[in-house]
Amino acid sequence: xxxxxxxxxxxxxxxxxxxxxxxxxxxxxxxxxxxxxxxxxxxxxxxxxxxxxxxxxxxxxxxxxxxxxxxxxxxxxxxxxxxxxxxxxxxxxxxxxxxxxxxxxxxxxxxxxxxxxxxxxxxxxxxxxxxxxxxxxxxxxxxxxxxxxxxxxxxxxxxxxxxxxxxxxxxxxxxxxxxxxxxxxxxxxxxxxxxxxxxxxxxxxxxxxxxxxxxxxxxxxxxxxxxxxxxxxxxxxxxxxxxxxxxxxxxxxxxxxxxxxxx
DNA sequence: ACCTAAACCTGGGCGC
DNA sequence: TGCGCCCAGGTTTAGG
Numbered sequence: 001x002x003x004x005x006x007x008x009x010x011x012x013x014x015x016x017x018x019x020x021x022x023x024x025x026x027x028x029x030x031x032x033x034x035x036x037x038x039x040x041x042x043x044x045x046x047x048x049x050x051x052x053x054x055x056x057x058x059x060x061x062x063x064x065x066x067x068x069x070x071x072x073x074x075x076x077x078x079x080x081x082x083x084x085x086x087x088x089x090x091x092x093x094x095x096x097x098x099x100x101x102x103x104x105x106x107x108x109x110x111x112x113x114x115x116x117x118x119x120x121x122x123x124x125x126x127x128x129x130x131x132x133x134x135x136x137x138x139x140x141x142x143x144x145x146x147x148x149x150x151x152x153x154x155x156x157x158x159x160x161x162x163x164x165x166x167x168x169x170x171x172x173x174x175x176x177x178x179x180x181x182x183x184x185x186x187x188x189x190x191x192x193x194x195x196x197x198x199x200x201x202x203x204x205x206x207x208x209x210x211x212x213x214x215x216x217x218x219x220x221x222x223x224x225x226x227x228x229x230x231x232x233x234x235x236x237x238x239x240x241x242x243x244x245x246x247x248x249x250x251x252x253x254x255x256x257x258x259x260x261x262x263x
Numbered sequence: 264a265c266c267t268a269a270a271c272c273t274g275g276g277c278g279c
Numbered sequence: 280t281g282c283g284c285c286c287a288g289g290t291t292t293a294g295g
Binding site: 059074076107110153162 | 286288
């Protein structure tokens with residue numbers, strides 16, 4: 001499941017591939033990933049347009065077109081952007097220079113949208129950017145009765161963290177996922193803030209986590225799955241103390257933690 | 264405003 | 280070998 005590090009990895013690969021190229025054609029194999037506009041309109045809006053820039057905002061890729069229009073792609077759970085097709089291709093972008101970019105998505109949770117101008121994605125600050133300060137984090141958690149694990153997945157509070165890195169950051173910070181957000185001490189908040197930044201930076205370094213579906217634009221797996229400490233480790237020993245890792249559902253998401261190390 | 268939970272999807276893994 | 284069942288989760292939506 002692509003989170004911030006996975007999307008960043010793909011963004012870095014495809015940026016030089018798309019910028020400056022013109023969209024000469026769009027082939028839609030399944031229209032269900034395209035939101036808010038008919039497949040025909042989508043084609044009409046895009047064909048002939050040139051990519052000016054590509055940026056990432058949290059888990060979104062934001063394609064700026066030379067006209068001032070924008071294209072956003074969210075990969076959902078199983079979305080991929082590929083230089084070569086796989087078995088689940090839904091949309092193909094034919095680019096100038098005889099290059100194709102393939103959007104693949106087995107489970108159809110990915111979303112592709114067209115905007116006339118730069119969209120407001122309604123996201124909170126993202127870790128690794130200066131707006132995500134300890135002070136902001138502290139204020140955002142105060143007065144919240146929700147479990148910290150659930151809040152970490154709230155993209156309006158903090159954009160880019162998904163289930164894998166929420167679990168990993170809490171383990172690194174030694175904080176139990178069930179803790180109410182407002183119950184975290186200043187020291188714990190600071191520790192969690194740091195853990196979030198560290199785990200994301202490390203995951204980018206290892207080109208993302210290929211726990212299940214994720215591959216980069218070249219179709220290659222990342223390596224951060226080799227460095228996971230609790231995510232997906234149900235019934236395995238905690239890497240710090242050897243206690244058996246628990247799995248529970250929280251907010252309908254798998255939550256993995258060590259009862260001994262995470263208080 | 265806050266909080267919870269269902270719905271959207273289908274490939275893969277499992278049990279039989 | 281193959282069938283049926285269940286699980287995976289990011290985001291949106293609905294409802295309390």
